[in-house]
Amino acid sequence: MSTDAVTSDPAPGDNPGQSPVSGPLSMGVEEEFFVADAQTHHLADSGPLLDTVSRDGAECYSAELRPCMIESRTRICWSLAELRTELRARRDALISAAAEAGTVIVASGTYPSADWRQVGFTPQPRFDHIATAYARLAEEHLICACHVHVGVDDRDTAVEVMNRVRSWLPVLSALSASSPFWAGEATGYASYRSTIWARWPMAGMPPTLSSYADHRDRVRRLISTGTSADAGQVFWDVRPGTRYRTVEFRIADSCTTIDEAVLQAGLSRALVHQCLIEIAQGAPAPEAPSELLHAAKWRAARFGLTEKLVDPVTAELVPAAVLVNRLLDHVRGPLVEAGDWAEVTGLVRGTLHRGNSAGRQQRAFADSGSLADVVKQLITETMTAEPRR
Template identity: 40%
Template sequence: MYVQGGVVIGPGNSTTSTGDPHHTVRTAVPLTVGVEEEFLLVDARTFRVVPAAPHVLATAGGLPGELHPEGTRYQVELSTPVAHSATALRKELVALRRTLGRAARAHGCRLLAAPSPVLPVEGPLHLTDDEPRQREQHRRFGSLTDTLVSCGRHVHVGTLDVDTAVTVSNRVRPWLPTLIALAANSPFWGGRDTGHASWRAMAWSGWPSAGLPPHFTSTAHFRRSVQTLLASGAALDVKMVYWDLRPSLRWPTLEIRAPDMSPDIDTAVLQAELARALVATALRENAEGRPEPVLREDVLHLARWRAAHDGLEGFGLDPYSGEEVPAADLAEALLDLVAPELAAAGDLDHAAKTMAALLRDGSGAHRQRAAFARRHDLTDVLRHLADETETL
């Protein structure tokens, strides 16, 4: 049991009511979900990143828009079609991962579902073929571009018009640190243990257009914030709006960008299930006329840092009070909050079992450190990640 904003959330009262104990407001239209996953390509023997993306993608083929390059030639990305169920999403993820994995092996590589290359990247950065944009990005942001060699998982929940996506984002924001803790999978960076569970979250927030989004008072406020990023030089274009959560500027979706990439398919599906259920919960609260949550911005920023530092095994901060709380309790509180919407979508059983397994077996960061502890050899970490990536 856990207190969120003065409301007790626990196993006995996970369903939100409108006042009538027999009636709960539901969203009228089922929400869709789509996932983008970014991968590293590593040499099958040395496990160092290799700039093989153009060759791997050419071999993989696939439908337009499903497999494509990322910011560097060390990376490839998949995008699932729009899915109406977690079962359909899982099927697409497995099929696309298998296609990329086969293509990688054809070029002496292994596919790595990891947020960081673990080992140092040697030599100059191999950027994608969009050279004018990449050169300008490197000129303007310098060493920040080194963090482009990192991978996340982006979950799109739709269909939402931009006005709705903006209001929903305000209700999802408090849970971004918990989503970061659940997905934490980047303790090693540049050949050493960073002391954080998700160093990617820390490194990526160095970009002036990244990190937590503002609390938006209106759609006009959202558009002004984007325009300010562009006008100030903090972003070259709208593609560089790197907030952890954003109304998509391309699709009718709300995009959750906070989670680290991870190899486990069940964890990927869990993140999509939680994202969709959070959006559904926010829509329900909007329909019920509930006031938006009031947060101290400094507390939310500290909660994000604590989630990146401790991950799932340590402590987090209650985003409302700033009190220290076991990260596992925050994860269970999130599950309790969205349980009605998970149940309505048919996702509750899978989400609960996957969450329980994470809490029992540890986060990706915990498992990486366990792999390293056996021989104090980072290639063991990379082999562990590659093997998990190929376990479908």
Template identity: 40%
Template structure:
């Protein structure tokens, strides 16, 4: 996320937000995963557009919006960022594929980007880094200090499953239908520092855990924490990193809206001294797995009630908790409309699988993702 205009002192919780998205690069004729050497080099040099950045592989690009205060700005920035990324990809004659996994291409065809950061990642994590053939969506929400970020992080854990379920876009991996809506979640969880941390308590608690992880060698610093939610290492934000990359623009805007509202609600609860919900890590992992398995196509597991619930019930419960905040922000009607559209058409993963089952043609799946991801660009 670009930092121009970002206030770092005294900022109200949730006043600002920004979105980062990662995309695969594909050949327009074969739709195979294809290195974008010119695009990657330009991104490394800061010459691919102000919103475009390199990723660990030359078959990927990342975009980052500017700092936004309204959902209209989020939408406008995402359109501009996706357009800049598409123009960067065009340097190599390639297209963007906005799904967390490619329908058939393998990590074997993903050269590591020749940047110092990415080479260091391979040196630290070896095969885990080389096999990182997944893309995600990250939402930054402004907070005034690290204590607030940690308070939100501690309270956000039970909401990870439903937010994940609503963004699923990775049913395939290495050419196989995995049976999951978010295979990215399972693939990502192989890292020893992925998932949701136990409650940290406060800023000092966070610093102690981070110091231990640095001492272990698993991370170099806070920018390498692969938690589902983390304090940003470089911005005054709390960063939600749990989501698959959203194929459609509307789903990306919806995810950002829900995350920001949740941050405001949870920070308010912390300010009132309401306790952190008690959720066993085993139960939370089960709920996260259930969301990755079923998305919105099957039951979700409520980690607080410890029971299966229908997806629409889980989404409705989330909206009920956020309704007052969304109404105060003037966002409730827009968010509810986007939720109804998502529930009506299903997740990207569900649509991809439906195309595959109907056609038996993975190329048709890739064509659909490319087409949906490009919709709305100027």
């Protein structure tokens, strides 16, 4: 795909507006991975892998709902270079431990050839509750995501940031899409994981909130009605962090490559920074009707970067590269100030040129007609952090 639409480099000193942010915003990334047998590539138990990596970094890894999945967490980072090093270290530890256990890790929103009917649940009280309460929704929940945390200490400010970033979430989804296959079949979607999540009663695009007290009251109602067990089970696409004083972006599929995870983090942090500038200036939040937000998210999940996407603010249908370019224009100032402009725009150019993970998987399947080859490609990209050229 052409990269001509990507925003040009800023002129020296081009940093519009005075930023109210003193120093870089902190960030961290949570990555979810599938675990598969190294020989058969069938999904495998992550228990031995988790036991190994937890010896040296228990705080960095945890079990997931399904026993064939594992989550890693970076430490708090202040630069994209630091974050990249952390992501590489977390993956390298998992790759090494997996090799000892005769397994491999796979970063993808769905596992192309897996059948959810053949996978059980991790035996933990919290997961037992989810399996019982949500029945088939939980049974089909065989998906992996990438979550980005950006430090925002004040809870009311975090809610205001949520209100302002919603219109850009579909773009983040399109860039990260990595789940075109489900239960051994092509879905026609770039991010089928998004459609799986959309069925849950406490997931999806968050409502407009007036304050953190409003957020807390809504969460309480979800808990009191039995919709959620606790605040951690309110799975909105963006939310105030439940364990940390952050804004947590939950829109992205599991990022197959480290480059794609770094891109999600860089754009998410820049979005938060831009929101803080707008809040300090007293600028009104953009008007984005809920029906257009949902339409924009669906179209991003359906097509990724291959067709036109919905700009929910202008209500236009525009080429994906144009909407990505609008996002870069929107966060130019924060990216320049953080020294991230060159890296983020370079990563965007690479993604538009090579395609997101979903596009690369679809090409691999078109070339060979074999999901086994798609899985091999995912394993290679997850381990080497290099997308298929």
